[in-house]
Amino acid sequence: MTEPATDSTEAAQATAEPDFLKVAGLHAGYGQARVVQGLDFSVARGEVCAILGPNGAGKTTTLRALCGMVRGRGSVTLNGTELLGRSPEQTARLGVAHVPEGRGTFNDLTVEENLRVGAHLRTGRWRRDGRTERTAVAADLERVYGYFPKLRQRSRQAAGSLSGGEQQMLAIGRALMLRPSLLLLDEPSLGLAPLVTRELFEIVRAVNEEERTTVIVVEQNAQLALDVAHRAHVLEAGRLVLSGPSQEIREDGQVAEVYLGVSVRSGKGG
Amino acid sequence: NSQRGQDDKDAAADGACQGQQTTGITDKSIRLGGIYPLSGPASAYGTISKGVSAYFKHVNDKGGIDGRKVEFVVRDDGYQPPKAVEEARRLVEQEKVFAVFQTLGTPSTAAVWDYLNKRKVPQPFVATGASVWGTDGDHLWTSGWQPNYIAEARVYAKYLKEEKPKAKVAVLYQNDDFGKDLLGGFKAAIAGGGIKVAAEESYEVTDPSVSAQMTSLARSKADVLLNITTPKFGSQALAADAKNTKWNPLHIVNNVSSSATVLKPVGFKNVQGVVSATYFKDPADPQWADDAEMKTYQDALRTYAPDSDPANQFNAYGWAAASSLHKALDAMKCPTREGLRDAVRNLKDVKVDMLLPGVTLSTGPDDAFPIETMQLMRFKGERWQLFGKPVDTRKEFGPLAK
Amino acid sequence: MSAVTELLQQVVEGVGSGAVYASLALALVLIHRFTGIVNFAQGELAMISTYVAWQLVASGMSFWLALPVTLAVSFAGGMLVERIVIRPVQNAPELTMVIVTVGLFIFVNAMAGLIWSFTVKDFPQPFPDGGIDLGGVRVDWSSLGIIAVVAVVMSLLYVLFQHTSVGLVMRAVAGNPASARLSGIRVGRVLMLGWGLAATVGAVSGVLVAPVLFLEPNMMGGVLIYAFAAATLGGFDSPVGAVVGGLLVGVAETLAGAYVDVIGADLKVGVPLVIILAVLLVRPQGLFGRAAVERA
Amino acid sequence: MLAVDGISVRFGGITALDGVAFTVEPGTAVGLIGPNGAGKTTLFNCLTRRCTPDAGTVRFEDEDLLALPPHSVAGRGIARTFQNLGLFPQLTVRENVMVGAHSRGRTRHLAAALGLPHVRREERELRDQADDLLRRLGLADVADHPASGLPFGTLKRVELARALAVRPRLLLLDEPVNGLSHGEVDQFADLVRSVRQEFDLTLVVVEHHMGFVMGLCDKVVCLDFGRKIAEGTPDEIQRDPAVIEAYLGVAA
Amino acid sequence: MSTITATLGTGRARRLRATLTTLLAAGVALGAPFYFAPFQVFQLTMVLLYAVALAGLNLLVGFGGQISLGHGAFFAAGAYTAAVMLDRYETGHLATLPVAAVGCFLLGLGFGVPALRLRGLYLALVTLAFAVFLPPLLKRLEPVTGGSMGLTVDKLQAPAWSGLAEDQWTYFVVLAVTAVALLLARNLLRSRVGRALLAMRDNESAAEVMGVRLSLHKTLAFAWSALFAGVSGCVYTWVIGFVSPDSFSFVLSITLLAGLVVGGLASLYGPLLGAAFVMYVPSVAQDISDAAPGVVFGLLIIAVMFVAPTGLAGLAGRLRGVAASRLTRTTPPAADDRTPDSEPSASPAPADPAPVDAEPVGAQPRTEKD
Ligand SMILES: Nc1ncnc2c1ncn2[C@@H]1O[C@H](COP(=O)(O)OP(=O)(O)OP(=O)(O)O)[C@@H](O)[C@H]1O
Numbered sequence A: 001m002t003e004p005a006t007d008s009t010e011a012a013q014a015t016a017e018p019d020f021l022k023v024a025g026l027h028a029g030y031g032q033a034r035v036v037q038g039l040d041f042s043v044a045r046g047e048v049c050a051i052l053g054p055n056g057a058g059k060t061t062t063l064r065a066l067c068g069m070v071r072g073r074g075s076v077t078l079n080g081t082e083l084l085g086r087s088p089e090q091t092a093r094l095g096v097a098h099v100p101e102g103r104g105t106f107n108d109l110t111v112e113e114n115l116r117v118g119a120h121l122r123t124g125r126w127r128r129d130g131r132t133e134r135t136a137v138a139a140d141l142e143r144v145y146g147y148f149p150k151l152r153q154r155s156r157q158a159a160g161s162l163s164g165g166e167q168q169m170l171a172i173g174r175a176l177m178l179r180p181s182l183l184l185l186d187e188p189s190l191g192l193a194p195l196v197t198r199e200l201f202e203i204v205r206a207v208n209e210e211e212r213t214t215v216i217v218v219e220q221n222a223q224l225a226l227d228v229a230h231r232a233h234v235l236e237a238g239r240l241v242l243s244g245p246s247q248e249i250r251e252d253g254q255v256a257e258v259y260l261g262v263s264v265r266s267g268k269g270g
Numbered sequence B: 001n002s003q004r005g006q007d008d009k010d011a012a013a014d015g016a017c018q019g020q021q022t023t024g025i026t027d028k029s030i031r032l033g034g035i036y037p038l039s040g041p042a043s044a045y046g047t048i049s050k051g052v053s054a055y056f057k058h059v060n061d062k063g064g065i066d067g068r069k070v071e072f073v074v075r076d077d078g079y080q081p082p083k084a085v086e087e088a089r090r091l092v093e094q095e096k097v098f099a100v101f102q103t104l105g106t107p108s109t110a111a112v113w114d115y116l117n118k119r120k121v122p123q124p125f126v127a128t129g130a131s132v133w134g135t136d137g138d139h140l141w142t143s144g145w146q147p148n149y150i151a152e153a154r155v156y157a158k159y160l161k162e163e164k165p166k167a168k169v170a171v172l173y174q175n176d177d178f179g180k181d182l183l184g185g186f187k188a189a190i191a192g193g194g195i196k197v198a199a200e201e202s203y204e205v206t207d208p209s210v211s212a213q214m215t216s217l218a219r220s221k222a223d224v225l226l227n228i229t230t231p232k233f234g235s236q237a238l239a240a241d242a243k244n245t246k247w248n249p250l251h252i253v254n255n256v257s258s259s260a261t262v263l264k265p266v267g268f269k270n271v272q273g274v275v276s277a278t279y280f281k282d283p284a285d286p287q288w289a290d291d292a293e294m295k296t297y298q299d300a301l302r303t304y305a306p307d308s309d310p311a312n313q314f315n316a317y318g319w320a321a322a323s324s325l326h327k328a329l330d331a332m333k334c335p336t337r338e339g340l341r342d343a344v345r346n347l348k349d350v351k352v353d354m355l356l357p358g359v360t361l362s363t364g365p366d367d368a369f370p371i372e373t374m375q376l377m378r379f380k381g382e383r384w385q386l387f388g389k390p391v392d393t394r395k396e397f398g399p400l401a402k
Numbered sequence C: 001m002s003a004v005t006e007l008l009q010q011v012v013e014g015v016g017s018g019a020v021y022a023s024l025a026l027a028l029v030l031i032h033r034f035t036g037i038v039n040f041a042q043g044e045l046a047m048i049s050t051y052v053a054w055q056l057v058a059s060g061m062s063f064w065l066a067l068p069v070t071l072a073v074s075f076a077g078g079m080l081v082e083r084i085v086i087r088p089v090q091n092a093p094e095l096t097m098v099i100v101t102v103g104l105f106i107f108v109n110a111m112a113g114l115i116w117s118f119t120v121k122d123f124p125q126p127f128p129d130g131g132i133d134l135g136g137v138r139v140d141w142s143s144l145g146i147i148a149v150v151a152v153v154m155s156l157l158y159v160l161f162q163h164t165s166v167g168l169v170m171r172a173v174a175g176n177p178a179s180a181r182l183s184g185i186r187v188g189r190v191l192m193l194g195w196g197l198a199a200t201v202g203a204v205s206g207v208l209v210a211p212v213l214f215l216e217p218n219m220m221g222g223v224l225i226y227a228f229a230a231a232t233l234g235g236f237d238s239p240v241g242a243v244v245g246g247l248l249v250g251v252a253e254t255l256a257g258a259y260v261d262v263i264g265a266d267l268k269v270g271v272p273l274v275i276i277l278a279v280l281l282v283r284p285q286g287l288f289g290r291a292a293v294e295r296a
Numbered sequence D: 001m002l003a004v005d006g007i008s009v010r011f012g013g014i015t016a017l018d019g020v021a022f023t024v025e026p027g028t029a030v031g032l033i034g035p036n037g038a039g040k041t042t043l044f045n046c047l048t049r050r051c052t053p054d055a056g057t058v059r060f061e062d063e064d065l066l067a068l069p070p071h072s073v074a075g076r077g078i079a080r081t082f083q084n085l086g087l088f089p090q091l092t093v094r095e096n097v098m099v100g101a102h103s104r105g106r107t108r109h110l111a112a113a114l115g116l117p118h119v120r121r122e123e124r125e126l127r128d129q130a131d132d133l134l135r136r137l138g139l140a141d142v143a144d145h146p147a148s149g150l151p152f153g154t155l156k157r158v159e160l161a162r163a164l165a166v167r168p169r170l171l172l173l174d175e176p177v178n179g180l181s182h183g184e185v186d187q188f189a190d191l192v193r194s195v196r197q198e199f200d201l202t203l204v205v206v207e208h209h210m211g212f213v214m215g216l217c218d219k220v221v222c223l224d225f226g227r228k229i230a231e232g233t234p235d236e237i238q239r240d241p242a243v244i245e246a247y248l249g250v251a252a
Numbered sequence E: 001m002s003t004i005t006a007t008l009g010t011g012r013a014r015r016l017r018a019t020l021t022t023l024l025a026a027g028v029a030l031g032a033p034f035y036f037a038p039f040q041v042f043q044l045t046m047v048l049l050y051a052v053a054l055a056g057l058n059l060l061v062g063f064g065g066q067i068s069l070g071h072g073a074f075f076a077a078g079a080y081t082a083a084v085m086l087d088r089y090e091t092g093h094l095a096t097l098p099v100a101a102v103g104c105f106l107l108g109l110g111f112g113v114p115a116l117r118l119r120g121l122y123l124a125l126v127t128l129a130f131a132v133f134l135p136p137l138l139k140r141l142e143p144v145t146g147g148s149m150g151l152t153v154d155k156l157q158a159p160a161w162s163g164l165a166e167d168q169w170t171y172f173v174v175l176a177v178t179a180v181a182l183l184l185a186r187n188l189l190r191s192r193v194g195r196a197l198l199a200m201r202d203n204e205s206a207a208e209v210m211g212v213r214l215s216l217h218k219t220l221a222f223a224w225s226a227l228f229a230g231v232s233g234c235v236y237t238w239v240i241g242f243v244s245p246d247s248f249s250f251v252l253s254i255t256l257l258a259g260l261v262v263g264g265l266a267s268l269y270g271p272l273l274g275a276a277f278v279m280y281v282p283s284v285a286q287d288i289s290d291a292a293p294g295v296v297f298g299l300l301i302i303a304v305m306f307v308a309p310t311g312l313a314g315l316a317g318r319l320r321g322v323a324a325s326r327l328t329r330t331t332p333p334a335a336d337d338r339t340p341d342s343e344p345s346a347s348p349a350p351a352d353p354a355p356v357d358a359e360p361v362g363a364q365p366r367t368e369k370d
């Protein structure tokens, strides 16, 4: 249904700033469990990058390491700034927004309050551009409601009482409110209806194209992810086993079998 | 390698003292223990141990008691009876003290006195005024020191009988052995006369304030307010009385809360005419400023306990109790535990300089209350003024019933 | 005095002590809103603040100068406490944090005794002596003063919670610190702010009650218990609840102690217990608390 | 086996379910689909007595399910998994599964405290059964691992194992394959098919993964805004315009 | 396959080690009173009896997740039951134990019912209020309880045949009670019932779906835990021989909870460690500072929580984990091992100081922290 990103735009973007995010020798884990074992890859500014891999491969852990939720070794630079060793709040201030696995909504805040917390950084009280930012935030709120009309209906409801899919929409909406320069999506389609999943990837594409937001998306629905992604990496047991432009990955025999399957998920374009 | 068992009997005393216990005492030294709440909610009283320590250090510097240097081992029980038991046993079995001089508070004392009496360890001069300490025939190794609460109550009763024989009395009391003993003693002492208790209100030490109780008491319109409280609540009750201009009873504050340190925060102008009774010299009271013993005390405290406040009456209390023990040790016929036990129960009009003139230590075989004499005082200007004669409650009311 | 005025007098008395409980309960609510725990050391921190004020006044500073200085010192002190004592166990189970505050309670209490001794200190009364007479019911200026200040603090907290972005951020942090971090909220600073504010509110409470209760290291111990009761009754989330809870506890306890003979002054602490139990059985989240959102 | 009739659930102003009715025949697998917030999970919640409908009846083998206390639903042979996982994070995987067998245990407090022989026997049996299940689902090597910290896909299987430990006759699965990659979905589908046969299960499955639903189910019910908008075989449903409109979108 | 034999091997080794440890512990426990001075034996006795109360509290708080700040009240109930029976009816010591146990069980049951409605903080503070209310109530019941002066009763006496000193005899009796109590607690927790409690703590809703009857298990958890506290209180009377209302102020309740958390929640031997902490550390504090033991004691509590956020038992586990990882690190990691759990790091995720907030596995939305 949707056109995969053409190679030419990808090349153009890549040459512009090929090492917007540069990951070199990244190791990360929990206590004694070493999960991510030496990752190297880079993402150009304005690129959408998909990470695929089986369960427990360390995809989530990689994203967590990028945003500072787990400690990592090695080097991760965003636009030249080292991210490792920073706390999540610091990386967020550098423009990294993370939609975590398990959503992490503020359950006793209402939907709208959740979204406002997402925009918290932009409306800091002592910022000089506070007022203009505030109108911008109001506009973004509308935008998110536009993306997910369900959220508008539920805007006064406590996030804890939302349905699973609604919470997922909220988590994504909250990350968008940050207007990030790097958006990390951990299985964003989790729990979303097919229609919404497809819309979601349209939104990702739109955000990426309109705002040149760089996106890393971890996704089990490889079909859709590869549709929007410019590049993709396959992670297994904490190591990259395959990297390349999405088109190539898609055509890789093994990937096609394991992640795309013979029969595609019905109702989903491809 | 069992360390269990008997106290060393090796340093046997000679002569008539043969076979008596000499644990903790030699020709050169004497080892005493004390148990106080240095931590926890009652730690305000912990400072008594400072007064005691200062006294012994002072005496040691002057050659000790009969040539013996005093070692005073203080243990903290946090005002918890099980802890007091543990510490008493530590003192007796590990520290091998000669006597457990002072345990503070009724619960702690009650928890350990069986043990100490069974072990035949003297427990002289406990720091509580409950009436059991002096009347119990089974615990001959234990004795009280301060006037028991009943004796104190009797002093107030006698005063009221003379001054206001038809008085209606409102009572504020702490809901524990101290408050109940004093209140009970008071009621017994006024029984049959024209004085009536018109209202009584209690409070718990955990209460934040006694203001509600004071409001209730004010409703009684009594002529006399008997204020049986510990210091903080004493101040609160005095302040509440002062604030209520519609009710102006004669305010009697019990001895524990009579220190100038309790009255001062209320404002001296608000406590004029308050009556109390006492038996030792209040270091915060300017009338004793030139008293020789008081000066010694102040100097000693400054030297040996520099971080505690000499004006705190509890330090003086400790000092006075320690000098009382000094007298008892002096009076021992044998330098043994038995010797101390007997000496404590055989004091005859012994003068102690920190006690008021006219107040002396007297005990007997059946009477383990050394001090049962108190003198009334009234607050005037910025100090207490003693009035009347010291009241010997034993003479006036007879011995306490068992 | 008629029975009615007597009753009213007791009610006034109860409101007076209820306001005292409420003042500390406000600080407890504040901490709970920020961190989700109960702070056993809250009363002791208030007590230390009061000693600071006392020390300043004793060294010759005027009360009205000493007050803002004390509040500032308390704010800084509260932040410091968070940074030094609470931060290291921030990721530990909540009970661990609670026990740390118990340790802090013991420490602070003993420290105050060490520094200032246990003798009762007088504390300057910010409000005029005496009171007004309303048809035979006497109301002290000091009680009125306390009530007024408590009302002001309550309103400020209400506005803070409901109508500022700080309030929103604070709730986000208490609800889900990990996600708050991801939104760029400096959780550490927010928590420091919370402890600082709570210490300041506590200081206000201490300074208010010290002239009435008299200053000594155990001054706030009893108040803390009643403040707990007040906050529990009102719902641990709501400043309004804390105040209403405090007043209810104060009045109920005073009236029961004065009028119900079987209860008497000794058992009157049982009255708030019964009320709390009764209220919580009907509304487990307290009078003004918000019910937990629960979904399977 | 299961008959749901006229179920309505309202939360304040929100109507989560509005007169839903359908039946589940023994031995069949029924798919429950619908857009986000359509009320699927809420329906499961009603079936397991997590919430009480404002109207309607639920009968399970001719027994009024809504009259049962919540904890006895498991004893009747109904088990479920949770959409966002409902595991016990601090318990090990094996313990999680053994909790599933709770309703089948007979041990009471006193007997347990005394450690009577029959208690130990029962404990051993339950443990063996749990281990069997774990082996069956390929979870044997994580048996002693606490549930927290395991990968999402593994946890989904643990939940299934726990639900199977109930020895259910009716199994309710709430989005069992979300978060699984394609290959894993197929494996999971095979797994479900085989346990279904082995344990003689009747299934109700909520899932957004159409391949999974259509491949597994005999009948599909589609909800939207709390109302049933379609019911039929997978093929019928996939062609149903209302379903396409509300849920699937324009098929590719 | 190899993993299976490996686990079997380690299983046998573990069982062997456990047996050895148990034997060693039993040997030490039985030999202690002949080695230590009487007053140290007394201290050990107190540790043992507090451990019973803590084990009970652990059942409720550590395993059941219901916080009680009022367990001193059950302790007091047990202690007073024993004291009143000994004082009034001269029943002899042993007779008091079942009465205290059953009485407190029923009391706990009575409390467990309203507790069903209360959660977390609210339950904690209501129980605290109860603990505050208890001393004045005991004072009020003067005819029975002896009022504020309390009751002094006979301590346990060693029978002549035993040839033991009083302390030793008392120690052995308390040791027996404690051993039985801890064994009961352990049995309870390692059964269907214990699992139900843990499940409820972790995820109430899921537990109920699995057939756990919340009300029953919660109430009974309360009752059992009260029973343990009551037994502990009863033994306390045997050992101390004196009860008074002020011995059981709410500070006792808070001390019990603090002891439990310091010892280690939801750990089988945490209560022993906690009891030892409660018993010995105040003296240590005084040894460090005579002037203000409270300052040191407060600091020690805080320090322990810093070092061992999950309690001393957790610390022991973590140290063992570190030691184990040292050992395993020398062996080469299994090649291409995709199962994440081959690492023997099955320690139940102690609070890692690193800010890893592993999202709770499907824990229900928590809006109320407890
Ligand atoms: N909080 C944690 N504590 C300990 N180990 C963890 C934790 N979270 C994840 N792990 C381990 O790290 C490994 C990788 O997990 P991760 O969540 O990164 O995988 P993933 O690729 O995202 O898998 P999935 O597709 O299931 O989400 C797993 O083996 C898991 O057991």
Ligand SMILES: Nc1ncnc2c1ncn2[C@@H]1O[C@H](COP(=O)(O)OP(=O)(O)OP(=O)(O)O)[C@@H](O)[C@H]1O
Residues within 6 Å of the ligand: A154, A157, A161, A162, A163, A164, A165, A166, A191, A193, C294, C295, D011, D012, D014, D015, D016, D034, D035, D036, D037, D038, D039, D040, D041, D042, D043, D083
């Ligand atoms: N406790 C509650 N309070 C208020 N609204 C609720 C509550 N529980 C559910 N809802 C609302 O009811 C609707 C149905 O929720 P439900 O969880 O059943 O949806 P669902 O079909 O499972 O959706 P999803 O596919 O996203 O999981 C949702 O819109 C949700 O917001």
Ligand SMILES: [Mg+2]
Residues within 6 Å of the ligand: A059, A060, A061, A101, A186, D152
């Ligand atoms: Mg993942």
Ligand SMILES: [Mg+2]
Residues within 6 Å of the ligand: A163, A164, A165, D040, D041, D042, D083
């Ligand atoms: Mg759902």
